[in-house]
Amino acid sequence: MIGTTYVFGSADPNVGFDCSGLVMWAYAQAGIYLPHSSAMMSEMLPRLSQSQLVPGDLMFFYSPVSHVSIYLGGSSMIDASHPGPGGEVAIRTVYWENFDWGGRIG
Numbered sequence: 001m002i003g004t005t006y007v008f009g010s011a012d013p014n015v016g017f018d019c020s021g022l023v024m025w026a027y028a029q030a031g032i033y034l035p036h037s038s039a040m041m042s043e044m045l046p047r048l049s050q051s052q053l054v055p056g057d058l059m060f061f062y063s064p065v066s067h068v069s070i071y072l073g074g075s076s077m078i079d080a081s082h083p084g085p086g087g088e089v090a091i092r093t094v095y096w097e098n099f100d101w102g103g104r105i106g
Contacts, residue, residue: 001026006080006087011036017080017089019068023058026070032105038068045103050096058103065100 007016011025020038027034034041041058042065048057053071061067069079072091080089 001089002078002091004080004089006083006089008083009036019080022078022080022089023068023070027105034105039065041068042101042103045105048102048104050099050102053102054104056105058105059094060100060103061095061098063100067098069094071102 001013001017001022004013005016006018008018009021010016010018011021013025017025020036020041023041024034024036038060042060045058053059055071055073057071059069059071059077067079067081069077071077075094076091077094078089078091081087081092
């Protein structure tokens with residue numbers, strides 16, 4: 001899905017993804033169903049600190065939560081970040097200064 005266009009409100013690889021749409025779609029491929037909202041995702045999971053994160057955990061950003069990504073390990077994550085160039089689905093360096101907490105599915 002790397003390079004898929006950012007489209008607000010979308011969770012369709014043929015159209016594009018917003019941040020929660022990408023996470024929702026990715027986990028659905030494994031049979032895990034999540035709501036299409038970063039805030040709603042954050043409310044359903046126990047909170048993890050940065051030191052507790054493992055690859056595959058969700059990362060929530062800002063307060064109130066308005067962005068979600070999937071942690072890849074170290075200082076990497078995958079997300080769909082914003083409309084326009086550079087906002088497509090990509091592996092990025094985690095912006096720890098805006099990280100609020102993590103959450104683990106299952």
